[in-house]
Amino acid sequence: MPPLRPALLLALAAAACGRRGADRPPPPPAPATAPAPAPAPAAGPAAAAAHLAAPERVRFAPRVTATGTLKARQASVLAVSVAGTLERVAVRRGQEVREGALLAVLDTGAASAAVRQAEAAVAAARAQLALAEDALARTERLRREEGASEAQATQARAQRDLAAAHLAAAQAQAEQARVHLSHHRLVAPFAGVVTRVPDGVGITVSPGVPLVTLVTTRELVLETSLTQSEAAELRPGARVAVSLPGIGARTADAVVTVVVPAVDAATNRVPVEIAVPNPDGRFLANAYARADLPRGAERDAFRVPAPALVQRTGGHAVWVAGADGKARALPVRLLAEEGETAVIVPEGGAWPEGLRVVTDPPVGLAEGTALAQVRG
Structure with missing residues (x-):
């Protein structure tokens, strides 16, 4: 038999391979896969829990x-x-x-004795005065009856005056002794x-x-x-x-x-x-x-719990809940601290009605943070 050409041999081999592949069962279908989940939206910052209260309006005397x-x-x-x-x-x-x-x-021993001595001198001087007054009275009676001379009457009056002076001196000394005793x-x-x-x-x-x-x-x-x-x-x-x-x-x-x-x-x-x-x-x-x-004079002001007051550059401020429920820091001027409360006035204008103050600002509270009211 004459030799086959190379091209013919290649064709026959390819046909044989095709028949063997047709005899095999088709491969099983690939399992269906679930679609990938869409990415979740980024979560916003968590709300800060805080106690909120309306500030008390007061009349404050500076x-x-x-x-x-x-x-x-x-x-x-x-x-x-x-x-x-x-x-x-x-x-x-x-x-x-x-x-x-x-x-x-x-x-008081010596001082008391001095008082007694002075009082005795007063008694003696009083007796001398009594004798002098009696002698003067008798002399004046005799003088009226011309039984005594004018000179005798004058001498009797002088004796009476001398006795009176002695009594006054004794009384003064007695008073001095009593004062000395009182000291x-x-x-x-x-x-x-x-x-x-x-x-x-x-x-x-x-x-x-x-x-x-x-x-x-x-x-x-x-x-x-x-x-x-x-x-x-x-x-x-x-x-x-x-x-x-x-x-x-x-x-x-x-x-x-x-x-x-x-x-x-x-x-x-x-x-x-x-x-x-x-x-x-x-x-x-x-x-x-x-x-x-x-x-x-007195003026309008607000009273808030003292912990609501925070230090700010150049002064004080309080955190409040805005209309959107987010934290805002409002500058205030401190008028007085009264125990557990502070009396303040807003800086830069009046506060709107219905304003609520954060009575216990949490650490790290920032401007724009959502606030969640804590009950009780």
């Missing part, structure tokens, strides 16, 4: 705060004016006494509290040596000062509130008594004195105190 030291209205270091031995101390430290109460006594007793010149007493008795006391210190506590005086602008409208008689920051004592019945019409050269401030009533002794002499004094 005030100025001043500090100073409470002084006793009267305070005296008492001493005796005579020398002697301290015999008795009649009071104790911290005791409240009335005016005229006995505080201390010196030994051995130290008494309270006014009602108050004893703050200092001698350590013991039996000591020799010299005139002018301090024995007892007495202060009044029913009314104290707060000595303070203000700047010239702060004192410009302050007048005596203005009612002020005074408090002791250390112990919380407070009264609204204190009264301005002195506004010195001159500036202290050392401090360039105006001295002011305030009378502080202290009937129950809550206020302590020499304690540090604070006074809230009026300054100017």
Whole structure:
């Protein structure tokens, strides 16, 4: 058989392959795949939970705060004016006494004897005067009957006048002795509290040596000062509130008594004195105190919780919920802090009605953050 040509052989091989492929079953269809999900829209910032409240409208009287030291209205270091031995101390430290109460006594032995001696001299002088007056009366009767001369009558009158003078001198000496005796007793010149007493008795006391210190506590005086602008409208008689920051004592019945019409050269401030009533002794002499004094006329303002106030560059602000429920920071001017609240006025115009303040701004609160009201 003649050899096959190469082209024919290739054709036959291709036909055989095609028959084998036709005899195989078709491949299974590919499983259907779910369409890919569309990308989710980007989520916005979460709302910030906050307590919201309407600010309270108030009438506010501008005030100025001043500090100073409470002084006793009267305070005296008492001493005796005579020398002697301290015999008795009649009071104790911290005791409240009335005016005229006995505080201390010196030994009165010698002084009492001097009084008795002076009183005896008065009695003798009075007796001498009685004799002189009787002699004058008899002499004048005899003179009328021409039984005594004019010279005798003149002498009798002179004796009577001399006896009267001796009596006056004796009485003066007796009074002096009684005064000297009284100086051995130290008494309270006014009602108050004893703050200092001698350590013991039996000591020799010299005139002018301090024995007892007495202060009044029913009314104290707060000595303070203000700047010239702060004192410009302050007048005596203005009612002020005074408090002791250390112990919380407070009264609204204190009264301005002195506004010195001159500036202290050392401090360039105006001295002011305030009378502080202290009937129950809550206020302590020499304690540090604070006074809230009026300054100017009343004005409209808002009261908000103190935590609502935040520091801003150059001042203060509060966070509020805008009409769209998003946070806005509004600048305000702080007028006063009153315990857990603050009194403020808006800067740059009035606030719209229905404004709500964030009473407890969360940390990191930013302009435009959505606010979610927290109930309760």
